[in-house]
Amino acid sequence: MEKLSERTIQERLDKLEGWEYVDGAIETTYQFGNFREAFSAMTLLSFECEIQGHHPDWTNVYNRLTIRLNTHDVGGVTEKDFTLAHSIEELVQEAGRPV
Incomplete structure (x- = not known):
């Protein structure tokens, strides 16, 4: 796997x-209605993530989910x-976009 240039990123x-x-x-941060949704x-x-064999650095504080x-x-x-x-974006949209 090759590291991408900042321009390409x-x-x-x-x-x-x-x-x-x-x-x-x-990275991105999603805000949900409450902790359960997040x-x-x-x-x-x-x-x-498990299917792709790629695991993010992420944090959850109450209704916020930050993914790096x-x-x-x-x-x-x-x-x-x-x-x-892109997979994360698709799944979040299918599940109902956070607030």
Whole structure:
């Protein structure tokens, strides 16, 4: 897996609403109606992460879920991160977009 250039990362982020490049990773934050909704989303997303063999750095504080993706093996963002980010977006939209 090859580390993407910052220019390529920025170009790909144009296709991911709400995601940004911060400190060597792509990240986003979702806000849900309550803790149960946020934790349910994490549970749903965890199955896709496991299927892809790619596990995000994420935090959940009450109704907020912050997700950071980078490929630790190469020390940066790769195609693998964007593949998972797009999957996350699809799953979150199918489940009902957070507030």
